[in-house]
Amino acid sequence: MAVLKVKFTKTRRDKLAQILWILNWISVVTGVILFSLGLFLKVELKKREELMAEKDIQYVPNMLIAVGLIACAINFLGGKICYDCVDSTKFLRWKLIMLPYIVCTFFFTLCVLVGALMCYSMHWELEEALDLGLMQAMRFYKDTDMPGRCFLKHTVDTLQIQFQCCGNSGYKDWFQIQWISNRYLDMSKKEVVDRLRSNVEGKYLMDGVPFSCCNINSPRPCIQQQITNNSAHFNYEHQTEDQNLWMKGCRQALLEYYTHIMQSIGLTVLITWLFELSVLTGVRYLQTSLENVLRQGDPDSESDGWLLENSLMETARIIKSLGKSNQINTANNGDPNIDVPSTSKAHYGPDNVPPKEKMETS
Amino acid sequence: MPFLSLKFNLQKRVKLAQGLWMLYWLAVIVGIILFSLGIFFKIELRKRSEIMDNNESHLVPNLLILVGMLSCGLNAFGGKLCHDSLDPQKFSKMKPMLRPYMLLCCGFNALLLLLVLLCFLMQFAVYLTLAEGLKNAIRFYKDTDTPGRCFMKRTLDMTQIEFRCCGNNNFRDWFEVQWISNRYLDMSNDVVKDRVLSNVEGKYLMDSVPFSCCNPGSPRPCIQHHLTNNSAHYDYDHRTEELNIWNRGCRQAVFSYYSGIMNSIGALLIFTMAGDVAGLKYLSTALETMADPENPECESEGWLLEKGFKETLADLLSKVKTFGRANQVEEGGTSPNVTAT
Numbered sequence: 001m002a003v004l005k006v007k008f009t010k011t012r013r014d015k016l017a018q019i020l021w022i023l024n025w026i027s028v029v030t031g032v033i034l035f036s037l038g039l040f041l042k043v044e045l046k047k048r049e050e051l052m053a054e055k056d057i058q059y060v061p062n063m064l065i066a067v068g069l070i071a072c073a074i075n076f077l078g079g080k081i082c083y084d085c086v087d088s089t090k091f092l093r094w095k096l097i098m099l100p101y102i103v104c105t106f107f108f109t110l111c112v113l114v115g116a117l118m119c120y121s122m123h124w125e126l127e128e129a130l131d132l133g134l135m136q137a138m139r140f141y142k143d144t145d146m147p148g149r150c151f152l153k154h155t156v157d158t159l160q161i162q163f164q165c166c167g168n169s170g171y172k173d174w175f176q177i178q179w180i181s182n183r184y185l186d187m188s189k190k191e192v193v194d195r196l197r198s199n200v201e202g203k204y205l206m207d208g209v210p211f212s213c214c215n216i217n218s219p220r221p222c223i224q225q226q227i228t229n230n231s232a233h234f235n236y237e238h239q240t241e242d243q244n245l246w247m248k249g250c251r252q253a254l255l256e257y258y259t260h261i262m263q264s265i266g267l268t269v270l271i272t273w274l275f276e277l278s279v280l281t282g283v284r285y286l287q288t289s290l291e292n293v294l295r296q297g298d299p300d301s302e303s304d305g306w307l308l309e310n311s312l313m314e315t316a317r318i319i320k321s322l323g324k325s326n327q328i329n330t331a332n333n334g335d336p337n338i339d340v341p342s343t344s345k346a347h348y349g350p351d352n353v354p355p356k357e358k359m360e361t362s
Numbered sequence: 363m364p365f366l367s368l369k370f371n372l373q374k375r376v377k378l379a380q381g382l383w384m385l386y387w388l389a390v391i392v393g394i395i396l397f398s399l400g401i402f403f404k405i406e407l408r409k410r411s412e413i414m415d416n417n418e419s420h421l422v423p424n425l426l427i428l429v430g431m432l433s434c435g436l437n438a439f440g441g442k443l444c445h446d447s448l449d450p451q452k453f454s455k456m457k458p459m460l461r462p463y464m465l466l467c468c469g470f471n472a473l474l475l476l477l478v479l480l481c482f483l484m485q486f487a488v489y490l491t492l493a494e495g496l497k498n499a500i501r502f503y504k505d506t507d508t509p510g511r512c513f514m515k516r517t518l519d520m521t522q523i524e525f526r527c528c529g530n531n532n533f534r535d536w537f538e539v540q541w542i543s544n545r546y547l548d549m550s551n552d553v554v555k556d557r558v559l560s561n562v563e564g565k566y567l568m569d570s571v572p573f574s575c576c577n578p579g580s581p582r583p584c585i586q587h588h589l590t591n592n593s594a595h596y597d598y599d600h601r602t603e604e605l606n607i608w609n610r611g612c613r614q615a616v617f618s619y620y621s622g623i624m625n626s627i628g629a630l631l632i633f634t635m636a637g638d639v640a641g642l643k644y645l646s647t648a649l650e651t652m653a654d655p656e657n658p659e660c661e662s663e664g665w666l667l668e669k670g671f672k673e674t675l676a677d678l679l680s681k682v683k684t685f686g687r688a689n690q691v692e693e694g695g696t697s698p699n700v701t702a703t
Contacts, residue, residue, distance in 0.1 A: 210583060210584070212578060
């Protein structure tokens with residue numbers, strides 16, 4: 001029992017080949033799109049790699065790039081095959097390659113699906129990487145004189161301005177670290193020394209934030225210093241003031257940005273997967289119908305096309321037996337010439353005659 | 363003697379027609395690019411109209427949009443002409459439209475030349491509008507509660523951050539205006555009262571700048587207040603410090619941005635003023651002078667002007683003169699019907 005058998009006349013076969021040729025070329029274009037989406041994601045992640053801890057998240061864009069390139073190659077070959085399939089003499093050239101090609105493409109579409117699912121699962125790893133990375137970046141904000149960390153201040157400032165965020169989870173994160181370098185602190189002043197001594201680690205902590213946390217939508221000039229001290233500023237109450245600084249944390253802002261990109265890319269990859277699967281189905285039908293035409297001998301006749309020659313169960317059994325025939329037969333020490341007595345019932349003919357004869361004799 | 367004449371056989375005519383067809387369709391694409399550039403420029407002007415006092419001139423982008431659409435239409439028609447020129451039936455239908463079309467193309471090229479001149483000259487207008495607009499923007503920075511000016515602070519902050527500039531000419535422009543609203547000044551404080559009374563106009567002036575002037579590339583946290591007071595900050599000399607806040611004035615920064623856009627548009631327009639009129643003239647004359655219209659393979663001659671350059675000019679002048687004279691009344695003179703005896 002063939003799975004999903006369809007009859008094909010010569011004109012239908014030709015039309016199918018032509019449509020598949022066009023669809024394969026469209027798939028090459030989608031492969032290029034996948035490749036460029038992977039490249040775009042790689043560039044976006046690299047741009048802010050200073051703010052992400054050492055987690056291996058580059059595997060997602062690398063996978064997308066590889067999948068895009070392989071999709072281009074496979075669909076280019078598929079297009080060529082379908083172009084030649086219109087002519088049954090040219091089909092003979094590709095006859096032997098077609099079945100391995102279809103099997104390879106089937107496994108490749110599984111890779112595409114895995115790629116799409118990876119896009120959605122990257123979210124959690126990214127959150128962890130961003131949390132650790134931002135914490136480190138804020139700690140090293142003041143170290144503009146240390147090689148390797150000179151530009152961290154610039155990176156964090158431009159990040160806070162561009163994404164309209166402040167700190168890791170919120171602006172209070174800046175109160176817990178020293179973000180002004182000792183180079184710019186007057187150690188001879190009493191209040192500076194007091195502040196340094198007031199905590200265990202000897203850090204100059206204060207309730208102030210860098211200028212990049214300032215909200216441009218605020219109606220009043222930015223209050224950056226003594227944020228929690230209501231009496232330091234006229235007509236100011238820090239508990240109700242929400243327009244002075246950016247309220248969002250940078251981890252959340254970056255995560256939202258990357259999640260948005262990942263979701264769009266994931267959706268595109270899923271659509272590409274469905275498209276590839278349908279093209280593959282078409283190619284399978286074309287292959288089986290052309291093989292049946294060759295078997296029948298007349299190139300203009302009708303033929304059947306199917307997905308699988310036998311039912312799913314039988315196909316599984318055939319694959320299993322193919323696997324077994326490759327195994328070494330240990331009973332005979334591998335010698336195929338020794339006669340192995342059959343354990344199944346032998347078919348000798350008249351002994352297995354149906355009960356009709358017995359009824360005649362009775 | 364025809365001016366710049368060339369001999370054409372069938373192959374050359376076909377090649378000329380095909381080449382011209384491609385050139386015309388390329389010109390259509392350039393027309394689309396001009397149209398979108400016009401829209402882009404219009405949007406950019408609108409985005410920042412607040413710092414230009416809402417007074418900016420939209421002449422250049424509007425003309426550019428018009429020119430883009432005209433260019434698409436004219437060049438598409440030209441392409442169609444070239445495509446039909448090789449079919450003698452279609453060509454005879456198109457022949458009467460050829461002369462007015464070429465005159466229109468010449469007029470269009472004159473319009474392009476005018477637009478190029480405008481692109482380079484209007485930059486002065488943009489500069490002056492920016493100077494005036496920024497001055498007012500800085501003055502109204504604090505008026506976030508006045509309707510119509512609520513977003514001046516936001517716009518100016520965004521401009522200073524985006525264009526990496528501070529103030530009109532430089533950061534000292536902020537020292538001359540009161541940019542903190544009275545709503546946020548504690549008038550009962552002695553320091554505040556002294557400062558307000560210290561100048562004639564009663565403004566709260568100080569040597570500070572808004573946070574948007576801060577340079578994120580500075581190695582030290584931004585110093586916004588008491589900029590000219592070296593002793594107010596540790597290890598700080600305002601004369602040698604150049605990384606703390608942006609040194610450039612916003613007028614210069616925004617003007618160079620717009621000037622860049624206008625210069626590129628001007629360059630593209632000069633590139634567009636191509637000579638497809640010449641090609642079309644050659645093609646039409648080559649087709650008209652075919653000795654035997656029934657035999658497509660005969661040779662023919664094509665030229666730019668039927669007579670020499672000087673003769674054509676003389677002809678044109680005499681035509682203009684007779685056109686003028688036909689409108690004048692004839693003074694005296696004998697009627698042509700009276701015969702001399």
